[in-house]
Amino acid sequence: MNQTFDFTVVDGIIDGLGRKPSAIIAILQGIQEHYRYLPREVFPYLAGELGISEARIYSSATFYENFSLEPKGKFVIKVCDGTACHVRKSIPILERLRKDLGLSDKKATTEDLSFTVETVSCLGACGLAPVITVNDKVYPAMTPDKATELLKALKEEL
Amino acid sequence: MLKTRDDLINVRSVYGKSLGLQTKKILVCAGTGCVSSGALEIFDRLTEILKEKKVICSVTLEKEPHGTSVGMKKSGCHGFCEMGPLIRIEPQGWLYTRIQLADCEEIVERTIIAGEHMERLAYQKDGKVYKKQDDIPFYKKQTRTVLDHCGQIDATSINEYFAIGGYAALEKALFEMSPDDIVDEISESNLRGRGGGGFPTGRKWSQVKRQKEAKKYVVCNGDEGDPGAFMDRSIMEGDPHRMLEGMMIAGLACGASEGYIYVRAEYPMAVSRLKAAIEQATQYGLLGDNILGTGFSFRLHINRGAGAFVCGEGSALTASIEGKRGMPRVKPPRTVEQGLFDKPTVLNNVETYANVPLIITNGAAWYKQVGPENSPGTKAFALTGNIENTGLIEVPMGTALKEIIFDVGGGMRDGRKFKAVQIGGPSGGCLTKEHMDLPLDFDSLKKAGAMIGSGGLVVMDENTCMVEVARFFMNFTQNESCGKCVPCREGTKRMLAILERIVEGKGEEGDIDLLLELADTISSTALCGLGKSAAFPVVSTIKYFRDEYEAHIFEKRCPTGNCQKLKVIEIEAALCKGCSKCSRVCPVNAITGKVKEPFIIDQAKCIKCGACITACPFQAIMEK
Numbered sequence: 001m002n003q004t005f006d007f008t009v010v011d012g013i014i015d016g017l018g019r020k021p022s023a024i025i026a027i028l029q030g031i032q033e034h035y036r037y038l039p040r041e042v043f044p045y046l047a048g049e050l051g052i053s054e055a056r057i058y059s060s061a062t063f064y065e066n067f068s069l070e071p072k073g074k075f076v077i078k079v080c081d082g083t084a085c086h087v088r089k090s091i092p093i094l095e096r097l098r099k100d101l102g103l104s105d106k107k108a109t110t111e112d113l114s115f116t117v118e119t120v121s122c123l124g125a126c127g128l129a130p131v132i133t134v135n136d137k138v139y140p141a142m143t144p145d146k147a148t149e150l151l152k153a154l155k156e157e158l
Numbered sequence: 159m160l161k162t163r164d165d166l167i168n169v170r171s172v173y174g175k176s177l178g179l180q181t182k183k184i185l186v187c188a189g190t191g192c193v194s195s196g197a198l199e200i201f202d203r204l205t206e207i208l209k210e211k212k213v214i215c216s217v218t219l220e221k222e223p224h225g226t227s228v229g230m231k232k233s234g235c236h237g238f239c240e241m242g243p244l245i246r247i248e249p250q251g252w253l254y255t256r257i258q259l260a261d262c263e264e265i266v267e268r269t270i271i272a273g274e275h276m277e278r279l280a281y282q283k284d285g286k287v288y289k290k291q292d293d294i295p296f297y298k299k300q301t302r303t304v305l306d307h308c309g310q311i312d313a314t315s316i317n318e319y320f321a322i323g324g325y326a327a328l329e330k331a332l333f334e335m336s337p338d339d340i341v342d343e344i345s346e347s348n349l350r351g352r353g354g355g356g357f358p359t360g361r362k363w364s365q366v367k368r369q370k371e372a373k374k375y376v377v378c379n380g381d382e383g384d385p386g387a388f389m390d391r392s393i394m395e396g397d398p399h400r401m402l403e404g405m406m407i408a409g410l411a412c413g414a415s416e417g418y419i420y421v422r423a424e425y426p427m428a429v430s431r432l433k434a435a436i437e438q439a440t441q442y443g444l445l446g447d448n449i450l451g452t453g454f455s456f457r458l459h460i461n462r463g464a465g466a467f468v469c470g471e472g473s474a475l476t477a478s479i480e481g482k483r484g485m486p487r488v489k490p491p492r493t494v495e496q497g498l499f500d501k502p503t504v505l506n507n508v509e510t511y512a513n514v515p516l517i518i519t520n521g522a523a524w525y526k527q528v529g530p531e532n533s534p535g536t537k538a539f540a541l542t543g544n545i546e547n548t549g550l551i552e553v554p555m556g557t558a559l560k561e562i563i564f565d566v567g568g569g570m571r572d573g574r575k576f577k578a579v580q581i582g583g584p585s586g587g588c589l590t591k592e593h594m595d596l597p598l599d600f601d602s603l604k605k606a607g608a609m610i611g612s613g614g615l616v617v618m619d620e621n622t623c624m625v626e627v628a629r630f631f632m633n634f635t636q637n638e639s640c641g642k643c644v645p646c647r648e649g650t651k652r653m654l655a656i657l658e659r660i661v662e663g664k665g666e667e668g669d670i671d672l673l674l675e676l677a678d679t680i681s682s683t684a685l686c687g688l689g690k691s692a693a694f695p696v697v698s699t700i701k702y703f704r705d706e707y708e709a710h711i712f713e714k715r716c717p718t719g720n721c722q723k724l725k726v727i728e729i730e731a732a733l734c735k736g737c738s739k740c741s742r743v744c745p746v747n748a749i750t751g752k753v754k755e756p757f758i759i760d761q762a763k764c765i766k767c768g769a770c771i772t773a774c775p776f777q778a779i780m781e782k
Binding site (some may be wrong): 025121 | 190194238384387391424425426463464483485537544550580583614616636729
């Protein structure tokens with residue numbers, strides 16, 4: 001266990017949302033937004049603060065797809081594979097992104113923690129299918145070539 | 159702070175007057191779709207140019223404006239996402255499409271200052287130019303009542319909602335109706351839940367109202383998880399106050415003083431608009447204690463989902479709000495008896511709540527004028543897929559499928575033939591050519607083996623492989639199965655395995671029967687709606703496209719040429735120059751031959767990756 005973990009951020013999030021068990025999902029979301037994942041150290045700490053078991057927190061954290069116990073990349077790229085995007089060929093875009101970044105369905109994040117590539121079931125922007133998002137910014141009407149271009153631009157921002 | 163009924167009437171008239179002084183308006187669509195195509199930059203640029211040209215414009219609705227001005231507004235989704243970014247020009251009602259930053263200056267000079275129409279920005283189809291938004295076929299055939307504010311008013315401003323008569327329904331409910339009157343009016347209107355099930359809303363409310371518990375809750379299901387559906391998102395983003403008003407009326411009718419809105423995590427803009435709307439309503443005293451001095455108190459909270467489709471199911475949703483794993487539980491007790499925090503709970507979907515103020519203001523008789531007797535009103539659909547006009551539409555319940563696809567949707571893309579439409583997402587079924595005249599309402603769809611679901615309509619053309627579509631949905635449901643009950647957890651896995659086998663060309667005789675048997679078992683024994691309906695897409699594709707399944711299984715052939723593993727890649731000997739490029743790129747060394755002579759692909763080794771097709775400089779390699 002990392003003894004030096006600083007809980008100031010976590011305390012701030014708890015104070016903002018209320019020190020009650022029902023706020024746990026919102027608290028975890030806040031932590032995930034800050035660290036881009038859920039550091040293991042927060043589980044025993046939250047259990048103590050909210051007066052619920054670590055197992056209960058862990059069960060919520062592992063149930064929901066948005067939570068990650070592994071660090072994610074600086075740019076989280078979500079390829080929409082909802083029905084509308086799927087029938088307008090979203091998979092070739094996913095394959096191109098993975099190929100360009102050396103990722104696969106087993107390995108979602110690059111070694112240097114720059115990029116994470118994952119799929120999402122529907123972003124609700126079906127009128128512009130196929131879409132991808134990078135850290136919640138929506139990019140409409142994508143193609144594999146546009147995806148490669150986008151990666152180039154993002155790499156310059158790193 | 160509004161303390162009395164008169165205060166509310168007054169604020170409505172103040173801002174109504176202010177809105178009247180905005181003789182010209184530019185409404186920039188600020189829905190997720192247009193924003194991703196650059197609508198906010200366009201908004202800023204237009205405002206900047208107006209100021210440069212010394213045109214008096216107002217970005218917000220002022221309480222005491224000094225005179226007329228051009229109103230700049232961020233509106234909700236117009237629904238015509240395909241043509242975005244969109245702007246609407248008032249008072250003419252013109253719609254400009256696909257606006258670029260470079261167009262802004264001309265728009266201000268020619269349209270706003272000189273009042274000219276710019277033909278090049280108007281929507282054009284088959285050589286015809288459509289000036290007015292309402293004349294465009296996509297809009298003309300629609301009946302926009304629930305969505306009528308989307309695209310017409312500033313979605314981010316409560317004052318603008320006041321200006322067009324906002325919170326009049328709440329006012330009527332508070333001062334002129336008893337809780338019984340409200341429930342009776344809703345029951346009388348025959349409003350049915352727009353989340354998919356079609357349960358009568360009035361009956362639900364009266365069941366909650368009957369409960370003796372002191373603490374009750376109103377919950378709004380904004381966990382629009384069906385892939386291909388975004389109606390609720392558009393309402394939450396484009397007209398948040400109408401939905402809040404509906405929830406407050408529900409609270410008043412059922413005796414609840416607290417409400418929760420559960421929004422899926424993928425809709426960040428909906429969350430921020432709702433948050434802002436709640437803050438505005440609270441500042442005005444329309445949320446909080448002793449609302450307008452009536453003694454009625456109501457508070458609203460927002461919960462963001464965390465990425466679990468199953469949370470769209472009532473008991474899973476309430477569990478998630480409580481901070482637990484979003485797993486459904488056995489019913490009874492039902493949500494109306496023991497819902498959120500084990501208290502009686504009214505749980506309706508976004509669109510249902512958005513209908514409520516309309517019914518209260520105009521009365522049940524007015525509401526029932528549209529749509530069939532047993533499911534009146536309108537329904538919003540998200541029209542997507544291989545169709546010409548994708549976007550958000552609203553039509554009367556009971557509109558025939560062909561009107562939606564051909565009149566509103568403009569027919570198929572690229573002149574291809576219509577094959578099927580998937581309705582209701584992964585829990586729905588597909589409709590085919592034979593259903594073209596079928597009226598889309600709760601009961602007739604149920605009879606046809608499909609369901610309205612949340613209202614996603616994904617249109618598929620002749621090039622879509624229906625077996626692959628079924629596999630796609632099963633993969634989705636399998637991923638989203640929460641794992642609590644065995645039929646869903648294991649059954650969907652087995653069905654998916656069979657479907658994967660079939661699309662890979664490894665299907666066996668008896669697979670279709672096995673799929674149907676599994677489907678029957680899962681549907682009759684699963685715990686919640688997700689499991690019960692998980693097999694619907696498979697059953698309905700087998701029903702209408704059995705021949706496609708059989709071609710995959712017995713002939714090892716995909717009739718639409720979609721299934722990668724069933725493709726045959728061949729070199730056309732007459733076109734091959736023997737350059738050997740293909741054999742060098744083949745990752746499995748399946749291509750051999752002598753230089754300057756035609757090469758050959760060893761079909762046993764080929765993994766159909768298609769690398770050789772891309773590499774061939776003579777287009778001599780083809781998929782068959």
